[in-house]
Amino acid sequence: MRERVFWRIFIPLMGLIFLTLLGVTLYLSSLFYQNNLQRMQTYLLQEARLVRNLIMPFILEDPESPQINQIVQDSAMLVGERITVVLADGRVVGESEKPLNQLENHLSRPEVQEALRNREATEIRFSTTVNEEMLYVAIPVVSQQRVVAVVRMAASMQSIRREQQALNHSLFIAAIIAGGFAVLIAVWITRRVLAPLESLSATAQQLTERTGEPARGEGDEIRRLQAAFQTMSEHLREQVSQLRAERQKLQTVLRNMRDGILLVDETGKILLINSAAAEMFGIEESRAVGASLIEGVRHHAIVELWERARQGHTPQDGEVEILPEHRFLQVVLTPLGRESENAFLLVFHDLTRERRVERVRRDFVSNVSHELRTPLASLKALVETLQEGALDDPPAAQRFLRQMEVEIDNLTQMVRELLELSRIESGLVPLQRKVVSPCDILRRGAERMRLQAERAGLTLQIDCPEDIPQVLADADRVEQVLVNLIHNAIKFTSPGGLITLSVKQEGKSVTFSVRDTGIGIPPDDLERIFERFYKADRSRSGEGTGLGLSIARHIVEAHGGRIWAESQVQQGSTFSFTLPLER
Numbered sequence: 001m002r003e004r005v006f007w008r009i010f011i012p013l014m015g016l017i018f019l020t021l022l023g024v025t026l027y028l029s030s031l032f033y034q035n036n037l038q039r040m041q042t043y044l045l046q047e048a049r050l051v052r053n054l055i056m057p058f059i060l061e062d063p064e065s066p067q068i069n070q071i072v073q074d075s076a077m078l079v080g081e082r083i084t085v086v087l088a089d090g091r092v093v094g095e096s097e098k099p100l101n102q103l104e105n106h107l108s109r110p111e112v113q114e115a116l117r118n119r120e121a122t123e124i125r126f127s128t129t130v131n132e133e134m135l136y137v138a139i140p141v142v143s144q145q146r147v148v149a150v151v152r153m154a155a156s157m158q159s160i161r162r163e164q165q166a167l168n169h170s171l172f173i174a175a176i177i178a179g180g181f182a183v184l185i186a187v188w189i190t191r192r193v194l195a196p197l198e199s200l201s202a203t204a205q206q207l208t209e210r211t212g213e214p215a216r217g218e219g220d221e222i223r224r225l226q227a228a229f230q231t232m233s234e235h236l237r238e239q240v241s242q243l244r245a246e247r248q249k250l251q252t253v254l255r256n257m258r259d260g261i262l263l264v265d266e267t268g269k270i271l272l273i274n275s276a277a278a279e280m281f282g283i284e285e286s287r288a289v290g291a292s293l294i295e296g297v298r299h300h301a302i303v304e305l306w307e308r309a310r311q312g313h314t315p316q317d318g319e320v321e322i323l324p325e326h327r328f329l330q331v332v333l334t335p336l337g338r339e340s341e342n343a344f345l346l347v348f349h350d351l352t353r354e355r356r357v358e359r360v361r362r363d364f365v366s367n368v369s370h371e372l373r374t375p376l377a378s379l380k381a382l383v384e385t386l387q388e389g390a391l392d393d394p395p396a397a398q399r400f401l402r403q404m405e406v407e408i409d410n411l412t413q414m415v416r417e418l419l420e421l422s423r424i425e426s427g428l429v430p431l432q433r434k435v436v437s438p439c440d441i442l443r444r445g446a447e448r449m450r451l452q453a454e455r456a457g458l459t460l461q462i463d464c465p466e467d468i469p470q471v472l473a474d475a476d477r478v479e480q481v482l483v484n485l486i487h488n489a490i491k492f493t494s495p496g497g498l499i500t501l502s503v504k505q506e507g508k509s510v511t512f513s514v515r516d517t518g519i520g521i522p523p524d525d526l527e528r529i530f531e532r533f534y535k536a537d538r539s540r541s542g543e544g545t546g547l548g549l550s551i552a553r554h555i556v557e558a559h560g561g562r563i564w565a566e567s568q569v570q571q572g573s574t575f576s577f578t579l580p581l582e583r
């Protein structure tokens with residue numbers, strides 16, 4: 001790999017160096033040549049002007065004076081150049097290189113022509129007179145605004161050419177030396193640039209091979225490197241989107257989990273908390289992350305469990321009660337070990353409901369046994385009294401037997417209601433919902449209880465507007481609720497009282513009410529009368545079981561409704577419940 005890429009970088013670099021050096025050399029060479037020529041021309045011009053001054057008086061006096069040739073020869077000796085003086089008609093009257101008679105007419109020489117036009121002229125040309133390439137400079141000799149003659153200086157180009165050659169030689173050597181250095185530097189730079197590229201390529205290659213994909217891309221290493229990078233970036237993108245999806249899933253799971261989750265680091269700092277845990281401890285998720293465990297959960301028992309797990313590197317579990325809501329939480333604490341940076345996972349399972357159900361069940365059993373024991377004890381006492389001789393007293397025996405019958409009826413009623421309650425609670429008897437008119441249910445309930453009410457000296461009144469919409473309900477069950485409520489109203493209202501049954505629509509539900517003018521219920525008891533076996537006034541409600549309202553509440557709640565009581569002692573009570581409207 002290295003060699004191919006090396007040449008790919010090195011050859012163009014070399015080309016660049018070569019072209020630059022060539023350009024610089026050519027430019028310098030021509031610059032020197034131009035300079036030299038310029039200098040030479042100036043020099044010749046100055047000399048020509050000098051000669052013109054010297055010959056001027058003679059030309060004006062006698063253009064063919066031999067003095068002119070003499071001055072030309074003397075001057076040429078001094079300056080070392082060839083000097084020629086040509087008259088306006090082309091005749092040569094002064095010449096430093098050859099005898100005058102050997103010279104032809106010089107009118108045709110371009111520089112002479114130019115000077116005759118009263119201009120200073122320069123020309124490089126091969127001289128047939130001296131047989132070599134010469135540099136000519138010609139200037140006019142002017143008298144009374146007329147060109148009377150031309151002074152021409154000529155220098156051999158050989159010296160300039162020689163100087164130029166020597167210079168070119170030096171430049172060439174300098175270029176070779178500079179080129180050599182440049183090559184060395186280029187090699188060094190190329191290798192330096194290549195070193196990281198090489199390791200990059202090797203890494204990319206390894207990574208691509210690890211992903212199990214065949215290395216793509218033909219051609220040289222840079223292209224393959226490019227291909228490897230492309231493959232890598234595709235993999236990376238894929239992995240990032242996979243990770244994002246995984247994260248999303250994890251977050252959804254965490255968010256929707258009922259159990260609370262906490263992740264705590266070695267120092268006790270909270271790394272992660274899900275919404276269930278945040279809700280359990282009444283803290284915002286954003287504030288909990290980064291806070292310490294004690295700040296987050298505010299519970300010493302949990303911190304102690306964590307301490308124990310940290311010291312013993314063992315999982316811990318326990319139960320804690322969160323006050324003031326009396327929430328029971330089961331805590332399972334697992335050290336996640338080195339792989340997860342020694343973090344700890346805390347899972348909180350809310351046991352409050354289970355605990356409450358357990359307590360209710362316990363209370364229920366003790367209540368039932370208590371409620372059964374009372375009539376059983378009185379039955380036992382009655383039986384004993386009969387055995388101890390009351391049987392011999394027929395009127396007394398009759399009285400005892402009637403009392404026994406009342407107790408047995410009470411027991412039977414209680415057992416029946418208990419069975420009913422447990423059936424409703426366990427959901428064994430599903431609701432038979434149908435679309436029914438609330439007024440119909442109300443009327444049927446009232447009819448069943450009318451006789452009983454009249455016997456107790458009470459008036460039963462119905463208030464049901466005809467436009468009440470229908471409800472979706474199990475009519476028999478709802479009727480049973482009404483019967484229970486009317487039964488209570490009759491029981492707790494003195495003769496002459498009034499019982500009013502009414503229905504009205506309120507938003508998306510219908511509210512049924514049973515109002516009496518009875519003894520009322522003290523505020524403290526109002527909350528509790530719907531509990532099983534609860535009786536507000538035990539002396540007055542002796543024959544009841546305390547289960548009627550409990551059954552009513554279960555039936556109403558099974559319909560998705562709500563039941564409540566309002567009352568004023570000695571004024572009367574109103575029991576109401578709602579049923580959702582048929583949708």
Ligand code: ADP
Binds near residue numbers: 489516518529534535
């Ligand atoms: P029971 O009537 O069999 O005792 P309930 O569950 O029906 O049991 O009623 C619970 C208690 O609520 C009653 O013992 C009574 O103290 C009180 N109560 C219910 N209805 C009325 C009412 N209309 N007027 C006054 N007290 C009532």
